[in-house]
Amino acid sequence: MASPNRPSPVPSPHTAPPARTPAAALAPLYEHVCSELGLPKDEAxxxxxxxxxxxxxxxxxxxxxxxxxxxxxxxxxxxxxxxAEYLGSIGDREGATKAYTETEEKTASGGAKADIVFSQIRLQILYEDWHAVKRLLAKAKGICDAGGDWEHKNKLKVYEAVFSMYTRDFKRAASLFLDSIATFTTSELFDYTRCITYAVLTAVVALDRPELKERVVDSPEVLAVVGAVPHLAPFLQSLYECKYADFYRAFAGLMDLVRRDMYLAPHLRWYMREARLVGYQQFLESYKSVTLDSMAAAFDVSPAFLDQELADFIVAGRLGAKIDKVSGVVESKRPDARNARYQDVVRKGDLLLNRIQKLSRIIDIE
Structure with missing residues (x-):
């Protein structure tokens, strides 16, 4: 189990909720937790x-x-x-899946069918079966496309955003979260504040600066909530305002939140690198060249740390720059979009020719 903050399957808002299950009566879930964590079971x-x-x-x-x-x-x-809802609420995944299937066979309404699928998605998230989540999302999309109302279509965006975030497709996740916050109704998954938090965190590493300004920094929905989450507002504002030392300090505080989050925790190291890369890219866009010492001072880090960071990103092809170690200068290289497209065509053409040659040798042998 990734986190104690894991959401529990809950009944659809369109049906009467089942009787509340006592906290101690979750036998299937208790067995799963003990198995996952290697804990002894209290048989009594x-x-x-x-x-x-x-x-x-x-x-x-x-x-x-x-x-x-x-x-x-x-x-x-x-x-x-x-x-079905009771079986889901106690964590009986196999029994709940069968019961939901029986319920769906008796259900005619598209909205009710979508609610059934959403309940199953939450149960699969609980067990971290993301392959099943992917299949169920495709099923829910088919139901919504066939005649779902706006509420269920908006709920689907949030579920798809969570899946995209978990699979590191942060650009799609950011777009879906931002599209859904104005009409957010997916409180069975998490609350509105967490939705805004996810929207900001994914947008920072996925959107360019003009789009970040338009869709996040100036968003009334974001502005109304962002201050309630520790470090989130300075994290967003300091990046946009180019206050990189403040950005790093807010970023360090925010990582505790990411570390405790069930969806983001597996990607903590990756997210930290991506967020730092965004800061470096934005800083270097303003300079043709800058000394390593002054850049390190702007980020409030040591020149040695910054030198290693920039070198790693440059070697990986993630940062358009080069370091003159003798002079202690970082030179920014402006990307040439036309030349980049040309190089991409050449690279893909070479790859295609190699594959054709391999295929021709196989055909000749046969």
Missing amino acids: KLAEMRSANTQRLAELEAKLKDAEENLGETEVRDALHAR
């Missing part, structure tokens, strides 16, 4: 939880049987959904 406590789960499931099965014998299709569907 586990037996107690299983008993509570069995009792509650028996009550739900009785209601389902009564609905099938005495009531209509709507009541049967509601009873099936209540059972």
Whole structure:
């Protein structure tokens, strides 16, 4: 389990919520946690939880049987959904998946079907099965495209943004988060403040400066919330205002938040490098050449640290610059877009020719 802040599957807002599960009656989830962390199971406590789960499931099965014998299709569907939601709430992934499938077969409404898929996505996120999340997102998109309302389409954007963020597609994640914040309703996944936090964090490393200004720095929705998150406002503002020492200080404080976040924690080191790279790129855009000492002073780091950082980014082709170690000067190289496209065509052409030659040798042998 990546984090204690993991969201729990919750019932759809369009259906009556099932009875609240006691905190101690999460037998499937308890077994999973013990297995993941290598902890010994309290067999007596586990037996107690299983008993509570069995009792509650028996009550739900009785209601389902009564609905099938005495009531209509709507009541049967509601009873099936209540059972599925309960199984999801205790972390029974296999049982919940089967129950959700049965519920979906009895569901006609596109919105209700989308809610069922969203519930399954949250359960798969809980178990960190991102392959299943990807399949379910494709299914939810098909349902929404076939006739979903704006609310479910906007919810889908948030779920897709979370998946994009987890898979390091930060540009797409930033666009989706920013598109959804004005009409955010996905409170079952996380609250509005966290949505704004994700929007800012992804936008800083994914958007260019003019777009960052237009969509984030001047956004009324962002401005209304960003101050409530420690270090987030100075992180954003100092980068845009080119106050790089303040940017680094806010960045250091913000990393504690990233480290505790279930979606961002696996990418902590990668995000730290990308955010620093954004700062270096923005700084060097203003200079043809600058001394290493003055640049280090601007970022409030040592020249030795900065020298190593810049060298790594330059060698990796991420930073258009070169370091004159003798003179202690960093020279910025302006990218030539036309020449870059030409070089890209040449590189891809060489790759294609090599593949054709390999294919021709295979054909000749056959």
